[in-house]
Amino acid sequence: MPENKDYLNYIDRTAPKSPLLKNALLAFLIGGLICVIGQLIGDFYQKICGLETDSMRTAVSVTMVFLGALLTGLDLYPKIAKHAGAGTIVPITGFANAITSPAMEFKREGLVLGMSAKMFVVAGPVLVYGISSSVVVGIIYFLYKVLIGG
Amino acid sequence: MATRLGNQTIALDKSVSIINTATVVGTKESEGPLSPFFDVKMKDAEWGEETWEKTESKMQKEAAKLAIQKSGKTADDIDCAFAGDLLNQCISSGFSARELGIPYYGLYGACSTMIESLSLGALAIDGGGMDTALAVASSHFCTAERQYRNPLEYGGQRPPTAQWTVTGAAAAVLENGGAGPYVTHVTSGKVVDFGVIDQNNMGGAMAPAAIDTLCAHFSDTGRSPESYDLILTGDLGRIGREIVINMMNSSGYNMNDNYGDSGCMIYDIEKQDVHAGGSGCGCIAVTACGYIFRQLKDGKLNNVLILGTGALLSPTSSLQGESVPGIAHAITLSNKPGGEG
Missing domain, CATH: 3.40.47.40 (Stage V sporulation protein AD)
Incomplete structure (x- = not known):
């Protein structure tokens, strides 16, 4: 099907655009707020509960994932995300939302072929490319150590 | 005999009337400006069903039954139903027709389906093979979102050009003769x-x-x-x-x-x-x-x-x-x- 260039230019010109500056500012503020909350939880684990830095980092991730999933289940996460955009997608809570939301929705198609199969429908690519790239980086690091020494 | 006008238009010969209609809508539509014109207003997105797909099918079925009843007829009086929806394999329509017991053609015209079903129903009556036909179509925000886009609870932003899928089903009874329209x-x-x-x-x-x-x-x-x-x-x-x-x-x-x-x-x-x-x-x-x-x-x-x-x-x-x-x-x-x- 040949494109109609004039028409495509016309709708590009006339279609309303997303308010980029406002979206970026809100993403910065709400995304930053989520990170501040993470930092506060980290400080709590380290200073009050006495966790080592490594354990504290793991505990913060687990807590933030839990909070993201909980807010998704309570139908609050999408309401915040509507304004925050990338501010709620980028932090680890966004990853929790991307897994929890299809899990909730596809429960109706059964626990095996529905919920668990579709759970990664949004987050799957993040896992695939995240894990793949960490393997590649690991191999490069290994070769660097072996060949150059260190 | 219908008259063909130009390349794409048919002028119907018989007086094919829409005898009556019925509509079922969701909560957002009930809060909209056209609310006074709708028959059944659902209180929530489920309407007592376990899945949204079942809800949409029920919406079609109830709209069809109500339109038939408002026309003073029973399902046995309807020669054929023309129905469609947005879901894969038109399940809302097929599953609704399973309960109605009316001969059925499933249609897919995406969001144009209601006019497709009215067109085909009217043409079938005008052709003389039927006296009464039912035209039905439906969509449901939740079933459409999960089929075409993301899960409902997924946190994302919609661009200003995006549109909102209407939760609504409508049925119209068409008949040869009648008082119009x-x-x-x-x-x-x-x-x-x-x-x-x-x-x-x-x-x-x-x-x-x-x-x-x-x-x-x-x-x-x-x-x-x-x-x-x-x-x-x-x-x-x-x-x-x-x-x-x-x-x-x-x-x-x-x-x-x-x-x-x-x-x-x-x-x-x-x-x-x-x-x-x-x-x-x-x-x-x-x-x-x-x-x-x-x-x-x-x-x-x-x-x-x-x-x-x-x-x-x-x-x-x-x-x-x-x-x-x-x-x-x-x-x-x-x-x-x-x-x-």
Whole structure:
């Protein structure tokens, strides 16, 4: 099907655009707020509960994932995300939302072929490319150590 | 015998009436400006069902039963049902027809389906093989979102060009004879694709198909926009509506005065946060069978041209980088048999 260039230019010109500056500012503020909350939880684990830095980092991730999933289940996460955009997608809570939301929705198609199969429908690519790239980086690091020494 | 006009239009010979209609809508639609014209208003998205797909099927079934009852008939009086929806394999329609016990044709015209079903029902009656037909279509926000987009609880942003799928089902009983309003003309649409890839701009993708069918209708019938009290398109929304007005103006048709789009009418666009307006099979279905039918019955409108507009994409075609093909079918509803103009 040949494109109609004039028409495509016309709708590009006339279609309303997303308010980029406002979206970026809100993403910065709400995304930053989520990170501040993470930092506060980290400080709590380290200073009050006495966790080592490594354990504290793991505990913060687990807590933030839990909070993201909980807010998704309570139908609050999408309401915040509507304004925050990338501010709620980028932090680890966004990853929790991307897994929890299809899990909730596809429960109706059964626990095996529905919920668990579709759970990664949004987050799957993040896992695939995240894990793949960490393997590649690991191999490069290994070769660097072996060949150059260190 | 029906008369063929031009390339795409059929002028019906018999007086095919819409005897009565029924509509079922969701909560957001009940809060919109057309609320007084709807029959059944669901209290929530589920309506007592376990899944949204079952809900949508129930909406079709209840709309069909109510339309038949309001027409003073029983299911046995209906010769055939023409029904469709947006879901894969048209399950809302098929599962609804399973319970109705009426001979059934399943249709897919994307969001133009209601006008497709009215067209085919009217043509089947005009052809003499049937006396009574049922036209049905539905869409449900939740079933459409999960099929075409993301899970409902997924946190994302919708662009300003996005439209909101109407939760609504409508049914109309068509009959040979009756008191009107009459389906007088049917203009079958061609699939038109100008290469729009953005599936978040359905209005922009479908507008060229609507313009193509409008021009064909006016050229075939010798009519003009002024021949009608109202010209109504299905779900072009704010953006598509503007495109139609501008491009029809460039083609020499003045659409400034009597042209509306149901996507712009069914919601209060600003207050209800629906971005560019409503969409889905239910949009034109409940607007035509609720609001327009009442206006015709009350004599506030007498001659109306209605276009159902559809985007014939699928999630697969979008992922494969295909553009969005559009289609628009038109029917003329008139209080006078044979129409005016």
